[in-house]
Amino acid sequence: MTFTSRWIAPGAALLVVGAVAAGCATAPTVDYDKVALEMIKGSFREQGQAKVDRLQQDEAQRICSGPAPAAADLKRIETAELATIKPPASGRYLGDWREGEKLAQNGRGMTWTDPAGAPAGGNCYNCHQMSKAEISFGTIGPSLYHYGKLRGVKDPADPAAAPIVQYTWGKIWNAKAYSACSEMPRFGHAKVLSEQQIQDLMALLLDPKSPVNQ
Amino acid sequence: MKRHLVLLAAGALIGASAAAQSSADEIAKYRAMLADGNPADLWEAKGEALWKQARGPKNASLQQCDLGRGPGVVKGAFVGLPRWFADTQRVQDLESRLLTCMQTLQGFDAAEIAKTPFGRGEQANIESLVAYVSAESRGMKFALPQAHPAERTMYEAGKRIFFYRAGPYDFACATCHSQEGKRIRLQDLPDLTQAKGAGAGFGAWPAYRVSSGELWGMQRRLNDCYRQQRFPYPGYASDATIALGVYMGVTAQGAESIAPALKR
Numbered sequence: 285m286t287f288t289s290r291w292i293a294p295g296a297a298l299l300v301v302g303a304v305a306a307g308c309a310t311a312p313t314v315d316y317d318k319v320a321l322e323m324i325k326g327s328f329r330e331q332g333q334a335k336v337d338r339l340q341q342d343e344a345q346r347i348c349s350g351p352a353p354a355a356a357d358l359k360r361i362e363t364a365e366l367a368t369i370k371p372p373a374s375g376r377y378l379g380d381w382r383e384g385e386k387l388a389q390n391g392r393g394m395t396w397t398d399p400a401g402a403p404a405g406g407n408c409y410n411c412h413q414m415s416k417a418e419i420s421f422g423t424i425g426p427s428l429y430h431y432g433k434l435r436g437v438k439d440p441a442d443p444a445a446a447p448i449v450q451y452t453w454g455k456i457w458n459a460k461a462y463s464a465c466s467e468m469p470r471f472g473h474a475k476v477l478s479e480q481q482i483q484d485l486m487a488l489l490l491d492p493k494s495p496v497n498q
Numbered sequence: 499m500k501r502h503l504v505l506l507a508a509g510a511l512i513g514a515s516a517a518a519q520s521s522a523d524e525i526a527k528y529r530a531m532l533a534d535g536n537p538a539d540l541w542e543a544k545g546e547a548l549w550k551q552a553r554g555p556k557n558a559s560l561q562q563c564d565l566g567r568g569p570g571v572v573k574g575a576f577v578g579l580p581r582w583f584a585d586t587q588r589v590q591d592l593e594s595r596l597l598t599c600m601q602t603l604q605g606f607d608a609a610e611i612a613k614t615p616f617g618r619g620e621q622a623n624i625e626s627l628v629a630y631v632s633a634e635s636r637g638m639k640f641a642l643p644q645a646h647p648a649e650r651t652m653y654e655a656g657k658r659i660f661f662y663r664a665g666p667y668d669f670a671c672a673t674c675h676s677q678e679g680k681r682i683r684l685q686d687l688p689d690l691t692q693a694k695g696a697g698a699g700f701g702a703w704p705a706y707r708v709s710s711g712e713l714w715g716m717q718r719r720l721n722d723c724y725r726q727q728r729f730p731y732p733g734y735a736s737d738a739t740i741a742l743g744v745y746m747g748v749t750a751q752g753a754e755s756i757a758p759a760l761k762r
Contacts, residue, residue: 314651320658320741327738328724331731338665338730345663349670394666394728410682422682424674460668469667476666 333400348465361464368473369454369461377449377486378440384488385495387481388414394476404476406485407469414488415495424467432490433497440490452489456482538629538706538758541713545630548623554604563599565592565631576635577755580743582646589652591743593717594735596627612734616718628704628715632757639754640701642747649744652737656745659738660690665728671742673727675699685762690746697753700746705759713758716743 330336344361347353371377384406393404408414413427431452437445454461457472471477477485488494549560549572565575566583580591586598597608600620611620644650663670674682675690688699703716714722720739724732732739 314647314654316651316654316658319651320655320662323655323737323741324659324662327733327736328730329733334665334725334728334730336730338728341662341664345668348668349658349661349663351661395725396731397725420683422680422685424677424680424682424687467668467673469669474666474668 332396333394333398334396344460344464353465358464362461365458365464365470365473366454366461368470369457370472371450371453372479372483374479376483377453378491379480379483379487381484381487381491381494381496383481384484384486385415387477387485388488389418403478403481406471406477406481408485408488411467416498417495428489428496431496432492432494437490438492440486440492445490449486449490452486453482456485536706536758536760537711538633538704538713538760541626541629541704541706542633542758543630545626545628545633548626549630554600554606556603556605558603558605560596560599560603560627562603563596565595572631572634574635574638576632576757577638577640578642580649580652580740580747581643582648589646589648589740589744591716591735591740592628592631593624593715594740596624596631597735616714616721617712625704625713625715625718629713629758632704632755635755636757637754639752640697640747640750642744642751644748652741652744653748655737656741656743659741660745667728669727669729671723671727690749693749693751693753696746696750700743700750701753701755702757702759702761704757705761707761709762714761 324339328336328339341349344365347357347361387406388408390405391407391410392398393402393407398404408428409418409421411422411425413421413423413429416429432440432448435448437448439445440449451462455468456477458470459466459468460470460473469476472479472482488496491497549563552559562569564570564583564585565572566578566581567573567575576592579595580589582589583595583598588594590598597611600606600611601608606620611624614621617625642649644653660671661676663673671690674680674687675695677687678689678692678695680687680689689695690699700716703719704713705719706713717734717739720742721732721734724730
């Protein structure tokens with residue numbers, strides 16, 4: 285099962301379904317991928333900031349919607365997504381972990397009930413354990429408790445910490461660069477979070493004083 | 499020193515997960531307590547009265563409505579939906595079928611009702627009707643028909659729609675609902691790709707939602723899922739939502755219906 289990257293001409297899928305419904309003696313082979321795409325196209329409308337262009341898939345979304353994507357496809361996605369990562373313009377990777385904690389708690393943003401242009405939250409606790417104090421955490425992603433500590437980050441500014449600092453920035457910016465079909469949103473690439481917000485989340489994960497590392 | 503830290507970390511993890519487990523237990527206890535007098539009963543009673551009441555431009559009741567088991571048969575209808583209906587030449591779920599009956603029997607404008615926001619006007623009446631109709635199949639097992647080619651097409655399309663990743667967050671239904679034992683925050687997520695999870699998830703709606711004090715049908719449940727997926731707005735009773743119902747319902751075949759259930 286793979287989805288075609290463009291919308292098919294309206295009517296093609298209906299013709300097939302129509303033939304089936306009419307009870308032809310020789311049942312035609314139904315292209316379910318096309319039927320599904322046509323159905324998606326016909327079933328949604330825009331509401332608030334959620335426009336119908338959101339239904340259009342990019343290549344990573346399309347390939348990761350099918351069962352058992354080919355290894356070569358995954359590799360190609362990861363290479364392309366890796367190239368999208370922008371390091372902080374200021375060169376500063378870490379912001380304020382207190383702001384990062386607020387962002388991690390905040391699951392708002394980009395739904396049709398959220399005001400357009402309002403800053404989004406990081407959604408972190410929805411899927412990850414982060415600090416010891418917050419017991420209301422999800423389990424879709426791995427626990428990030430002691431994220432920096434377990435990786436031996438004592439001083440994030442130390443050049444020895446640079447590889448883990450840069451990887452963490454990249455993972456938040458575009459998780460698909462490291463795992464093509466990761467469930468995690470591409471927060472920087474999809475412009476969900478600003479550079480400042482990512483810096484604050486970086487501090488939450490890597491600052492030795494952050495509750496994540498206590 | 500490093501080993502010491504790892505041990506400490508492991509200890510803290512166990513502590514936190516034990517606390518999370520006990521919160522989940524407390525929530526389960528709270529639900530069990532409330533289930534004793536599920537407020538959905540009130541919607542059921544109102545729905546039964548609405549079913550029998552002559553209403554609409556044609557001043558008729560819904561008692562001749564065919565939900566798939568023949569005109570007027572309510573018992574057992576819910577666990578066979580969505581299914582193919584010859585008169586409309588469509589696969590329909592409970593809510594789209596109620597729209598059909600409200601239009602043909604009572605003279606309401608189905609398109610107008612489909613456009614009405616949840617909880618208002620005739621949409622509020624549909625919430626009562628789905629509570630009543632689903633309750634008439636309580637304890638019965640899901641047995642959606644798949645004999646008609648259009649029903650099989652809806653199943654196959656529904657499966658593809660379930661896994662369709664899109665939007666600014668790259669989410670699909672499958673992002674949250676294709677693994678067993680996962681949670682968002684403390685909320686358990688049913689794995690809707692497996693019989694057990696689909697039975698627990700699909701099989702619980704319509705449900706009374708404690709957090710909002712409302713009775714939600716499957717259409718409203720799916721609508722809010724798509725809102726949180728950051729998708730555009732799924733049309734009420736649109737084919738994509740019905741196809742998802744077929745996919746989940748067929749996956750749940752054999753599971754017992756507990757609708758209308760009680761939810762967070």
